[in-house]
Amino acid sequence: MAKHFGGAVALHGIDLTIEQGEVHCLVGENGAGKSTLGKVIAGVHRPDAGQLILRGEPVDFRSPRASIAAGIAFIAQELAIVPDRSVIENVFLGQAGRALDLVPRRRLRAKYDALAAKAGFDVDPAAPAGSLRLADQQKVEILRSLARDADLIIMDEPTASLAGSDADQLLRIIDDLRSEGRTVVFVTHFLADALAVADRITVLKDGRLVRSSPADGETADGLVESMLGRSLGSMFPDRLDSPPVTADPALEVTGLSRDGEFHDVDLKVRRGEVVGIAGLVGAGRTELVETLVGLRRPRAGNVTVAGHSGPFRSPRHAQQAGLVMVPESRKDHGLVLGRTVRENVTLPHLASVSRLSFVSKARQTDVLGELLPQVGLDPARIDSLVGELSGGNQQKVMFARWLLERPTALIADEPTRGVDVGARAGLYELLRSVADEGAGVLIVSSDNEELVGLADRVLVMRTGRVVGELVGDEIDEDHLLQLMFAEEAREESA
Ligand SMILES: Nc1ncnc2c1ncn2[C@@H]1O[C@H](COP(=O)(O)OP(=O)(O)OP(=O)(O)O)[C@@H](O)[C@H]1O
Ligand SMILES: [Mg+2]
Numbered sequence: 242m243a244k245h246f247g248g249a250v251a252l253h254g255i256d257l258t259i260e261q262g263e264v265h266c267l268v269g270e271n272g273a274g275k276s277t278l279g280k281v282i283a284g285v286h287r288p289d290a291g292q293l294i295l296r297g298e299p300v301d302f303r304s305p306r307a308s309i310a311a312g313i314a315f316i317a318q319e320l321a322i323v324p325d326r327s328v329i330e331n332v333f334l335g336q337a338g339r340a341l342d343l344v345p346r347r348r349l350r351a352k353y354d355a356l357a358a359k360a361g362f363d364v365d366p367a368a369p370a371g372s373l374r375l376a377d378q379q380k381v382e383i384l385r386s387l388a389r390d391a392d393l394i395i396m397d398e399p400t401a402s403l404a405g406s407d408a409d410q411l412l413r414i415i416d417d418l419r420s421e422g423r424t425v426v427f428v429t430h431f432l433a434d435a436l437a438v439a440d441r442i443t444v445l446k447d448g449r450l451v452r453s454s455p456a457d458g459e460t461a462d463g464l465v466e467s468m469l470g471r472s473l474g475s476m477f478p479d480r481l482d483s484p485p486v487t488a489d490p491a492l493e494v495t496g497l498s499r500d501g502e503f504h505d506v507d508l509k510v511r512r513g514e515v516v517g518i519a520g521l522v523g524a525g526r527t528e529l530v531e532t533l534v535g536l537r538r539p540r541a542g543n544v545t546v547a548g549h550s551g552p553f554r555s556p557r558h559a560q561q562a563g564l565v566m567v568p569e570s571r572k573d574h575g576l577v578l579g580r581t582v583r584e585n586v587t588l589p590h591l592a593s594v595s596r597l598s599f600v601s602k603a604r605q606t607d608v609l610g611e612l613l614p615q616v617g618l619d620p621a622r623i624d625s626l627v628g629e630l631s632g633g634n635q636q637k638v639m640f641a642r643w644l645l646e647r648p649t650a651l652i653a654d655e656p657t658r659g660v661d662v663g664a665r666a667g668l669y670e671l672l673r674s675v676a677d678e679g680a681g682v683l684i685v686s687s688d689n690e691e692l693v694g695l696a697d698r699v700l701v702m703r704t705g706r707v708v709g710e711l712v713g714d715e716i717d718e719d720h721l722l723q724l725m726f727a728e729e730a731r732e733e734s735a
Pocket of ligand 1: 269271
């Protein structure tokens, strides 16, 4: 199978066999060609050369519809929901063709309930899909692929926006699909997940197949080495020996509340410090940080950034005070897909009073030439359209944008989702260096390993409140889980 886009070769003639009834994981660096391979199988892209053979018969899909008709379901890396339609409509979208309107509502609802129960997902079927949080939108996509009753299901990073228990739930669903004799192709950057669930693992690198072998014989280190072409030293930089208790606060929050979301939040991030926020999906973390940067208005409380008092009315105001955020998802925030990397990185800065708006293109190229490798992007792609980058590389563009002018305080919401392991280590290094240069860094993460490895201090949120703090050596997965899951009863008696 071969596929190129203009001058860029995404797949160089790959031979691969996927057995009926197996779970087959695809792993590889950002831009390795995983999504392209998935899209060729799903009829989204037509290959330049090569032959797709399905159950012994050569097939030539001219559209996604043709692949669906052949029993293939594809969950794209980019979300594909219709925002103003209900969850139930999204799940059964395109399924019965135009006849959907003719299916009695009650029957559809019963079908939905059965599907959701089987998957173990609890998503309100009547809600407009666009109003859901990202993790729930991802569940809608998973339910849709299950509703199609497909024989081969391709999942392109379905867990990138799912946290903890939901991600585990998805692994159980994959297991169930296998026991029903279905075939699953699973693309993931979580190598532990790949090792846990796969029968076979295929490693792609630069559009070529490195190897395809039984999961039994694979290890995380071995996979990393084949993906990157080198071994990876330690994933995390050293943390501070002791917390900088006397350093000035970069970001200070007092008594911040928003009805129904979070209550009376106090927090301080000092210059030089990396602070994490842990919690389950729904704990109020994203709502909190979106309020800090002016995307939502608090009912009460104060936000201060190195002498500038908020709360800030908009991200622009927050940015002028020195506070910026890399948002949770590249899927729906702020990247202009039809513009170049250069434009996307410099875009929000040109509007503000910025050094960079006055400099020449050549100087921009110099500045970006230094910054792009720091976030793990090839500087040769400076004038590529963002829409032509792989999913993980788009996330790195987001990072570059907010690090271009070193902020006083940087918030990163789930910063490494969808980013390959090599680049992830690079981003951790970068976040630490931003703190070393005197900024305060606040990270929201559902990946406890990431918080344990990176943060000097972790705050734990539950149902809209900060319920605990761990410092230095206290930060480990056991302590985090205890605080995240502590019983409501204990909270009341306290
Ligand atoms: N529509 C497109 N136009 C131009 N180039 C593209 C397009 N889609 C993908 N590419 C290029 O093809 C190569 C493979 O991309 P692909 O999306 O398959 O990577 P991936 O392995 O899925 O990466 P990630 O882990 O970041 O999702 C990349 O160099 C990418 O820039
Ligand atoms: Mg991809």
